[in-house]
Amino acid sequence: MVRVTTTNRRGVLRTGAGLVTGCALAAGCGTGQGAPPASATSATPGSAPPARASGHSAATSHPAPVPRAYPGQPAQITHGPRTRPQVALTFHGQGDPGLAKSLLGTAEQRGARLTVLAVGTWLDEHPDLARRILDGGHDLGNHTQRHISINAMAEAEARKEITDCADRLRRLTGSIGTWFRPSRAPTASALVARLARAVGYPHVLSYDVDSLDYTRPGADAVTRKVLAEVRGGSVVSLHFGYPDTVAALPAVLHELDRRGLRAVTTSELLS
Numbered sequence: 295m296v297r298v299t300t301t302n303r304r305g306v307l308r309t310g311a312g313l314v315t316g317c318a319l320a321a322g323c324g325t326g327q328g329a330p331p332a333s334a335t336s337a338t339p340g341s342a343p344p345a346r347a348s349g350h351s352a353a354t355s356h357p358a359p360v361p362r363a364y365p366g367q368p369a370q371i372t373h374g375p376r377t378r379p380q381v382a383l384t385f386h387g388q389g390d391p392g393l394a395k396s397l398l399g400t401a402e403q404r405g406a407r408l409t410v411l412a413v414g415t416w417l418d419e420h421p422d423l424a425r426r427i428l429d430g431g432h433d434l435g436n437h438t439q440r441h442i443s444i445n446a447m448a449e450a451e452a453r454k455e456i457t458d459c460a461d462r463l464r465r466l467t468g469s470i471g472t473w474f475r476p477s478r479a480p481t482a483s484a485l486v487a488r489l490a491r492a493v494g495y496p497h498v499l500s501y502d503v504d505s506l507d508y509t510r511p512g513a514d515a516v517t518r519k520v521l522a523e524v525r526g527g528s529v530v531s532l533h534f535g536y537p538d539t540v541a542a543l544p545a546v547l548h549e550l551d552r553r554g555l556r557a558v559t560t561s562e563l564l565s
Contacts, residue, residue: 358428358469363496364564370481370498374527374563381528381550382560384501386437386475387412387427389535391420396540398430404547406557408432410534411475411499414439414459417466424466433559435473435499436460443478444486453489460493472561473499480504480531499560501531505542508533513541521549529560 364371374382385397387410401408410427412434417424427434438444439458447455455477460470474495476482482490482498490498503523507516516538520530532539550557 358434358467359472359561360469361472361474361495361497362561367497367564369487369491369496370500371529371560371564372500373502373529374560376525376527378526378563379554380526380556380558380563381524381530382409382563383530383532383546383557384409384411384475384499384560386531386533387423388416388437388441389533391423393537393540394420394423394534395426397534397543398427398432400540400543401432401547401557402430404544404551406547407559407562408557409435409473409499409560411435411437411473412459412463412471413437413441413477414462415441417459417462421466424463428467431559433472433561434463434467435471435475436463436495437475438477441477444476445479445483449485449489452486453493456486456489456493456495470494473497475499499529501529503528503530505530505532505539507536507539507542510536510538513538513545516542517545517549520546524550524555526555527563529563 374380383401383406385408387394398408407430410432412424412427414436424434436456436459438455439462440455442455444452444455456474463469463471470493474490474493474497476486476498481500487498503520505516505520511519520532520542524530547557
């Protein structure tokens with residue numbers, strides 16, 4: 295386990311290749327940590343995604359997959375088959391859209407595909423990103439509407455957190471998304487897991503590797519933490535909205551490739 299230390303923010307932004315200046319950092323998903331304010335930077339509605347190595351044109355519109363059950367997998371999935379040379383990099387979708395688009399572009403240039411669990415209020419502010427994610431060949435899922443501690447909510451309020459985000463995903467893409475992940479907790483309570491199933495998500499998506507990028511430890515620390523723990527079948531928790539993560543992703547993907555591990559969507563990992 296890497297010891298997380300305070301990092302000079304200006305240095306991190308330089309490491310992130312000057313992608314965004316003055317950006318505010320998005321909220322992390324660890325239990326009880328503080329939530330820095332989301333960035334006020336707005337994406338341009340209808341803007342085309344950047345060119346990609348996959349060969350898809352910017353105008354390509356991929357159908358939105360729907361949730362499915364994976365026989366043999368538990369109700370709360372933490373990892374895929376250990377025998378496969380694949381891993382799933384999952385991103386909590388919130389924060390500055392410029393950083394999100396940079397991460398998506400970096401992944402696509404290297405042939406990697408991600409899983410994005412989007413916050414409903416983030417989709418309200420940046421609706422173009424839902425289609426941008428799908429058109430890049432990535433998974434898109436539900437990370438609750440307001441990104442608050444869903445396990446601590448009463449049943450009616452928790453149900454609304456799930457359904458409100460599902461409704462936004464359906465309106466933007468035609469699907470409620472392929473996955474549900476609870477906010478502010480690595481796993482869902484029994485109540486929240488039951489509510490998610492009732493909405494249409496057969497599984498809750500957890501993870502077995504936590505990058506701790508929301509603590510802003512610096513790009514090198516994020517890279518070391520992920521690579522020290524990842525193995526075949528791993529599901530890694532990462533976040534949009536943090537320059538450390540933008541700067542770390544190329545090194546993470548390079549080392550995964552060197553180890554013979556391919557970054558795929560969670561749907562592909564489990565299929």
